[in-house]
Amino acid sequence: MITDDIPRSAPARGSGLPPSLTPALLARLTARVTAAADAAKVTTNAPYTGAPLADLPVSTPADVDDAFARARAAQVGWAAVPVRERKKILLRFHDLVLERQDEVLDLMQAESGKTRRDAFLEVTDIAITARYYARNAARLLSPKRRRGAIPLLTRTAELRHPKGVVAIVSPWNYPLSMAAGDALPALMAGNAVVQKPDTQTAGTALWALDLMREAGLPPGVWQMVVGRGSSIGGALMDNADYMMFTGSTATGRQIARDAGERLIGSSLELGGKNAMLVLDDADIDRAVDGAIAACFPSAGQLCVSVERLYVADAVHDRFVAEFAARTGKLRMGAAYDYSQDVGSLTNPAQLETVTAHVDDAVAKGATVLAGGRARPDLGPLFYEPTILTDVTPDMTLYENETFGPVVSIYRFSDVDEAIARANATSYGLNASVWTRNGVRGRAVAARLRAGTVNVNEAFAAAWGSIDAPMGGMGDSGLGRRHGADGILKYTEPQTVAHQRIQGFNPPTGVSHETWAVVLTSALKVLKAIGSR
Numbered sequence: 309m310i311t312d313d314i315p316r317s318a319p320a321r322g323s324g325l326p327p328s329l330t331p332a333l334l335a336r337l338t339a340r341v342t343a344a345a346d347a348a349k350v351t352t353n354a355p356y357t358g359a360p361l362a363d364l365p366v367s368t369p370a371d372v373d374d375a376f377a378r379a380r381a382a383q384v385g386w387a388a389v390p391v392r393e394r395k396k397i398l399l400r401f402h403d404l405v406l407e408r409q410d411e412v413l414d415l416m417q418a419e420s421g422k423t424r425r426d427a428f429l430e431v432t433d434i435a436i437t438a439r440y441y442a443r444n445a446a447r448l449l450s451p452k453r454r455r456g457a458i459p460l461l462t463r464t465a466e467l468r469h470p471k472g473v474v475a476i477v478s479p480w481n482y483p484l485s486m487a488a489g490d491a492l493p494a495l496m497a498g499n500a501v502v503q504k505p506d507t508q509t510a511g512t513a514l515w516a517l518d519l520m521r522e523a524g525l526p527p528g529v530w531q532m533v534v535g536r537g538s539s540i541g542g543a544l545m546d547n548a549d550y551m552m553f554t555g556s557t558a559t560g561r562q563i564a565r566d567a568g569e570r571l572i573g574s575s576l577e578l579g580g581k582n583a584m585l586v587l588d589d590a591d592i593d594r595a596v597d598g599a600i601a602a603c604f605p606s607a608g609q610l611c612v613s614v615e616r617l618y619v620a621d622a623v624h625d626r627f628v629a630e631f632a633a634r635t636g637k638l639r640m641g642a643a644y645d646y647s648q649d650v651g652s653l654t655n656p657a658q659l660e661t662v663t664a665h666v667d668d669a670v671a672k673g674a675t676v677l678a679g680g681r682a683r684p685d686l687g688p689l690f691y692e693p694t695i696l697t698d699v700t701p702d703m704t705l706y707e708n709e710t711f712g713p714v715v716s717i718y719r720f721s722d723v724d725e726a727i728a729r730a731n732a733t734s735y736g737l738n739a740s741v742w743t744r745n746g747v748r749g750r751a752v753a754a755r756l757r758a759g760t761v762n763v764n765e766a767f768a769a770a771w772g773s774i775d776a777p778m779g780g781m782g783d784s785g786l787g788r789r790h791g792a793d794g795i796l797k798y799t800e801p802q803t804v805a806h807q808r809i810q811g812f813n814p815p816t817g818v819s820h821e822t823w824a825v826v827l828t829s830a831l832k833v834l835k836a837i838g839s840r
């Protein structure tokens with residue numbers, strides 16, 4: 309039967325990209341890269357098929373200097389735009405993201421190889437972030453009265469000024485969330501931004517910039533450059549007033565060293581080896597659902613995903629049997645619709661790491677309960693969701709981040725032991741605890757050394773609590789995104805204290821000795837009356 313209902317989304321086959329990704333759209337986006345007209349080009353490939361996706365201009369260090377010069381000029385006007393006007397732009401952006409979601413879902417899937425449901429999480433995340441900073445920035449940024457040096461006589465206020473031009477290096481794994489999620493609060497605080505999205509997923513970041521321009525952001529305030537860290541990372545650091553970085557711990561350390569040399573602030577969200585604890589009173593069905601949601605989103609290429617699962621003796625066998633059975637039934641494949649549970653890895657380096665980690669573990673005696681192999685029949689970068697047991701410290705993946713769909717299960721007999729083992733890592737990003745007893749769950753959570761801990765959720769409860777700080781302890785990073793920290797880090801605090809009538813010097817005619825006695829008495833009185 310012939311029908312007019314042409315499905316919008318169709319499984320990707322051959323080099324097939326979804327129809328929304330027209331050459332005109334890709335050209336409009338790539339034109340937003342700050343680069344010379346005759347810039348060299350880099351071609352990205354779609355992970356689902358390996359087929360060419362986009363040709364992006366490559367920025368040089370001189371282009372980065374130019375982007376900063378333009379951003380610096382634009383920032384002055386932008387900082388003068390009242391916060392209530394900036395708020396309107398963010399709220400318009402919020403609406404546009406939701407209206408145009410199909411386009412960016414297609415783009416994210418094409419660039420990263422993730423499933424549509426994983427891409428949709430990013431749309432949700434950006435809507436929440438835009439709404440939160442639009443509605444809360446005025447309160448967070450407004451001048452705050454502070455207690456003065458001398459009660460009644462010193463009027464003190466804390467002001468917040470934008471840093472100036474913020475550099476953001478954003479990764480490929482959550483290309484919309486990470487690119488726009490860190491830029492929106494920086495912009496809302498009155499900064500300009502020069503951003504280097506990962507080349508593989510630059511189109512998604514450029515899409516967000518394009519939409520912000522449509523929402524009313526003035527030209528020049530948000531710029532994108534494309535290129536390798538080794539080529540343009542130095543120029544970014546040399547020009548930045550603040551550096552926001554998401555990526556590996558190794559690069560994060562280098563960024564922190566360079567930022568220290570320049571005496572600028574930096575915020576780093578790095579790797580993790582996140583633990584999930586299934587306690588003896590956990591609801592097993594719910595915990596199995598949770599483990600699938602925790603271990604395999606975006607094929608495990610998520611900083612807060614779980615790679616270590618500790619299961620109490622009492623529920624171990626049932627949990628493991630159900631988890632392995634359900635994992636084996638997950639639908640994996642390339643489709644620009646909501647039909648798949650697990651998508652592709654994003655780049656060949658990730659496939660190499662995942663394969664090397666699993667092969668090493670198996671060679672040293674690990675048991676594969678599910679998955680354990682690449683699936684070239686589905687696409688060049690697919691790897692099955694994989695569950696391992698009998699994992700020992702001599703295996704590479706025991707303590708190193710795989711950043712793939714691979715989880716190791718360990719058995720424990722008491723909670724103290726589970727907490728100690730979960731904490732026995734240099735990382736400290738995210739964790740989750742599963743129990744029917746909320747009080748117990750929250751108590752265990754507080755003993756885990758991780759920046760976010762979820763009780764009866766994988767990661768979305770803490771991540772989605774946008775009013776609360778999110779970030780890593782230890783080797784997982786420095787600084788926080790979300791909440792007040794997520795915007796105030798992009799500001800310089802300034803204290804303005806106005807001294808009225810009498811200052812700290814003795815009044816005319818009073819000796820320093822007498823004045824010391826008066827002040828000593830005043831200090832005693834202030835303490836006695838409970839003054840803070």
Ligand code: NAD
Nearest residue numbers: 477479506536537538541555556559577578579611709711
């Ligand atoms: P990476 O740290 O090597 O690179 C991240 C980004 O930093 C890239 O865009 C790179 O061009 C840029 N960069 C490198 N040196 C720089 C410099 N001196 N100045 C400025 N920018 C610089 O990470 P990757 O190659 O994308 O991925 C490798 C590993 O990093 C992954 O396997 C994973 O473990 C981790 N990672 C973590 C996250 C996260 O969300 N925390 C995201 C992506 C990758």
